[in-house]
Structures are given as C-alpha cells and as structure tokens.
Amino acid sequence: MNGEWVESETGALIEVENPANPDEIVASYQSSSAEDATAAVEAAAAAADDWAATPGPERGRILREAGTLLAERNEELTDCLIAEESKAYAEANGEVQRAIDIFHYFSGKAADPGGTVKGPSSPNQNLYTVEEPVGVVSLITPWNYPIAIPAWKLAPALAAGNTVVLKPASAAPGVAVEIARSLDKAGLPDGVINVVTGLGSTVGSGFIGHDAVDAVSFTGSSEVGQMVYEQATDAGKRVQTELGGKNPTVVTDSADPADAADIVANGGFGTIGQSCTACSRAIVHKDVYDEFVAELVDRAESIDIGPGSDHEMGPQVNADELDSTLDYIGIAEDEGATLAAGGGVPEGEEVESRYFVEPTVFTAVDTDMRIAQEGGFRSSHRGPQGE
Structure with missing residues (x-):
C-alpha cells in the first residue's frame, strides 16, 4: 500500500495449500482488516490526480517495463501458479505469457487514450471530447485465472490513468502480488496500485463501500456478483461484473x-x-x-x-x-x-x-x-x- 509492503495489524494469515498435496502449505498471506482496505483506498485516492496528469506515453513505458519484468520471471511465476492452483504446466505457462502480452499491449494503448472531434452547429466554435480517468478503481478477482484476470483489469485501468485497489482471491493470490512487485520495480508511483490480501467479506466489501472508489470490476459467481452490482450502483459507482455461465x-x-x-x-x-x-x-x-x-x-x-x-x-x-x-x-x-x-x-x-x-x-x-x-x-x- 502506498508503495510499501505493510503488515496488517490483524497478525492473521491465510495459508495456501497445494491442491495436489493438501498437507503441503505453499505460502501464507496476510488476512487484512477493513482498516487495511480503507488505507489502501485512501492511498489510491491521494495518488489519483498526479497519475491522471502523467502523460500517456510515460504510463505506457511503466506498463511495458512491468511486462518485461514479468517475462524475465516467466518460469518462476508459472511455478507459483502451479503450486497454488495446480493448473497443468502448459496452461499455467500460457496464462503467465498472456498476462505479459496484456501489459505490453496496453502499454501502447496508453499513448492514445482517444477522444473525438465533432462538427459544431455554430460558426467559430470547436466541439470535441476528451477521455479522462474514472478515478479510483476497485478490482476483485478470482483464483481460476489468478494472473490473467488481474492483468486484464489492471493494465487498461492503469493505462487510462486510474489508480487501483486490488483484492486477489485468497486461494491463489501469489501471482497477483508479483504483478504489483513488478509494477513497483518498473517505477509506478506510490499509491497507484495497492494490493490487499484477505477475505472478500472484509477487504472486498470495504473496497466497494468506500466513498472514494469510483468504479468496481468484479469477476465471480452470479450470486455474489448481483450483490456487488447492487452495492456499487446504490452508491452511484460504475460497475462491471463478469459472472458465471453455462x-x-x-x-x-x-x-x-x-x-x-x-x-x-x-x-x-x-x-x-x-x-x-x-x-x-x-x-x-x-x-x-x-x-x-x-x-x-x-x-x-x-x-x-x-x-x-x-x-x-x-x-x-x-x-x-x-x-x-x-x-x-x-x-x-x-x-x-x-x-x-x-x-x-x-x-x-x-x-x-x-x-x-x-x-x-x-x-x-x-x-x-x-x-x-x-x-x-x-x-x-x-x-x-x-x-
């Protein structure tokens, strides 16, 4: 949070087991509190104006560097994903590569945020639109694509000039944490990305309910997604839900x-x-x-x-x-x-x-x-x- 690795006051940990060998604990992560969620949102809000004012090409440079750093650790990240989710090697490695590709793709899009010029109805007028960041974006992601889905949400949000709070799934948060590490090493300013591990009922709900959060993107079940949608829209936030299918x-x-x-x-x-x-x-x-x-x-x-x-x-x-x-x-x-x-x-x-x-x-x-x-x-x- 805010450019630092912060210990939660709860002192509680979430242990991640190896699905192929449940007796083996492969990693432990903080089970953060509602106060941690609030601090993360406040850090993102404090950084929002400066990041929005950062030129698109500079935002893109940071995203490209982060993608390159992920690429240098491809095998390490693949091993982490397999250990926490036990996806087959080819699928895990392919997912890591997809995340790398996503960051490289949006590094180019950051330099061209768009906008349109229209024909005015009166003389001596200019009529045009300017694309602006939404503000603080809350991302809540599942474990089944633990690096690809965070990348799908993070890269375009950052490219567009938004700051982010991210809660990865507790079953496999490791690769999402490593995305944050790569962005930090690539030079992302403090507070632009804030990753908080913990229970959805505590951290996720804390993100959605905070007044400073402007948009919410959630991938998960239809049942939970409906609750997310109602909570976010009732508060006037933009919301995107990607739910289950048949x-x-x-x-x-x-x-x-x-x-x-x-x-x-x-x-x-x-x-x-x-x-x-x-x-x-x-x-x-x-x-x-x-x-x-x-x-x-x-x-x-x-x-x-x-x-x-x-x-x-x-x-x-x-x-x-x-x-x-x-x-x-x-x-x-x-x-x-x-x-x-x-x-x-x-x-x-x-x-x-x-x-x-x-x-x-x-x-x-x-x-x-x-x-x-x-x-x-x-x-x-x-x-x-x-x-």
Whole structure:
C-alpha cells in the first residue's frame, strides 16, 4: 500500500495449500482488516490526480517495463501458479505469457487514450471530447485465472490513468502480488496500485463501500456478483461484473464428430473445467450423436490426471470445489442423466486423498435438469462475501 509492503495489524494469515498435496502449505498471506482496505483506498485516492496528469506515453513505458519484468520471471511465476492452483504446466505457462502480452499491449494503448472531434452547429466554435480517468478503481478477482484476470483489469485501468485497489482471491493470490512487485520495480508511483490480501467479506466489501472508489470490476459467481452490482450502483459507482455461465457447443450434422469432440474436450476439461467460460454442454445433432459421444468419452478417459506440474489435468483447487463437483455428479445421476464416463475420484497413490476428480461425461440430459442449468461452482468465484 502506498508503495510499501505493510503488515496488517490483524497478525492473521491465510495459508495456501497445494491442491495436489493438501498437507503441503505453499505460502501464507496476510488476512487484512477493513482498516487495511480503507488505507489502501485512501492511498489510491491521494495518488489519483498526479497519475491522471502523467502523460500517456510515460504510463505506457511503466506498463511495458512491468511486462518485461514479468517475462524475465516467466518460469518462476508459472511455478507459483502451479503450486497454488495446480493448473497443468502448459496452461499455467500460457496464462503467465498472456498476462505479459496484456501489459505490453496496453502499454501502447496508453499513448492514445482517444477522444473525438465533432462538427459544431455554430460558426467559430470547436466541439470535441476528451477521455479522462474514472478515478479510483476497485478490482476483485478470482483464483481460476489468478494472473490473467488481474492483468486484464489492471493494465487498461492503469493505462487510462486510474489508480487501483486490488483484492486477489485468497486461494491463489501469489501471482497477483508479483504483478504489483513488478509494477513497483518498473517505477509506478506510490499509491497507484495497492494490493490487499484477505477475505472478500472484509477487504472486498470495504473496497466497494468506500466513498472514494469510483468504479468496481468484479469477476465471480452470479450470486455474489448481483450483490456487488447492487452495492456499487446504490452508491452511484460504475460497475462491471463478469459472472458465471453455462456455455454450450452446438454440434451440427455437418460437423466431423472427432473434431467436435476435440473442441468440446478442450473447452470442458481444460483448466480442470474450473472456468466461467468452460464448455459445460454439448447440443448435438442426432445424426452424429452416437459417434460424437463415443469420441468424447474416449478423450475423457484418456486424460492424464495428476499434479499439474507434470500431468495433463490437475486437481480441483480445494476441498469445497471438489465437494461441489461430486455433489453435482450425484444430482445428475439422481435426476436420471446417464453417466457415460468418469463420475468419481481416481485411484492411485499419486491422486488418493487429494482433490482430484475424473473427467466426467453425462448423456441423456434434459434441459430442466440442474446440470443443464447451473454452473455448479461452490468456491471458484466467491467474491466480497467470502473466499
């Protein structure tokens, strides 16, 4: 906060466990207080005018340098992401690279904030618009893309001249903290970015409710997002919510069933299925249905499951997420869907007593079944009301 690494007066810590080995604590972070959240917002507000007045090219230079610093630590950040979330190496490394690309992209956009010139209706007049920063922006991000989503929100906010308070998800805050470290090293002025780790009910709600916060960007569940939206709009703030989905892939009769199965498997089982944009439904034409199902089941059953560092598919992020997934598998069976693949916890020394679940395929799913309508995430996107 305000350019310094500050100890919270709470003295409490949030311990982050390795999802592939829950007995291993990989990191500890401060469980900050409402007072810490307030101090962060006040630091951002104090820095807002000077940062808004900083020329766009200078803002862009800092963003580019931060991206370069992240690039120099690509492997280190990948290891941190895998340790805290256990995403497969290729996915984790790709996400880190995406964050780097985002900072480099918006470094160029910072020099050209836009504005328009209009034709006036009267002589001897100039009519034009000027883009100005909103002010202090509060960002609340989830664990399923712990470096990409903070980068998606941070880079454009900073490029446009806003100051930021960020609360990363408690399950995997490490890479977001390292973004702040890189921005600080790149020369970002004190108070422009302030990262506060802690519970959403304390820190996130403190950010949203503070009078000095002008805008809120939240990624999380629909239930929590609705509360965020109402709290922010009631206070007259701008608000952006990116919530859960139930995303279908439509497979037509002209589709190649094998290609379609590849697409659905990648969309459904990639990132351990823990994505709000994951493909969770396939709507398949009857003429290719049987062949498509056979192809998809084959792909589900061939996925290599184990710790993300050296396997194709890692574990669920925590016990709550695993329980939620298994609960929905049970609900689907109780409602009459046909289990075609997976559906349980895998066996083997490397995966027992941990948070792994088999890639699962259901067929004969009616549109009124809960698995056809509900995302099923219990903890993947929890926001200000708790982690």
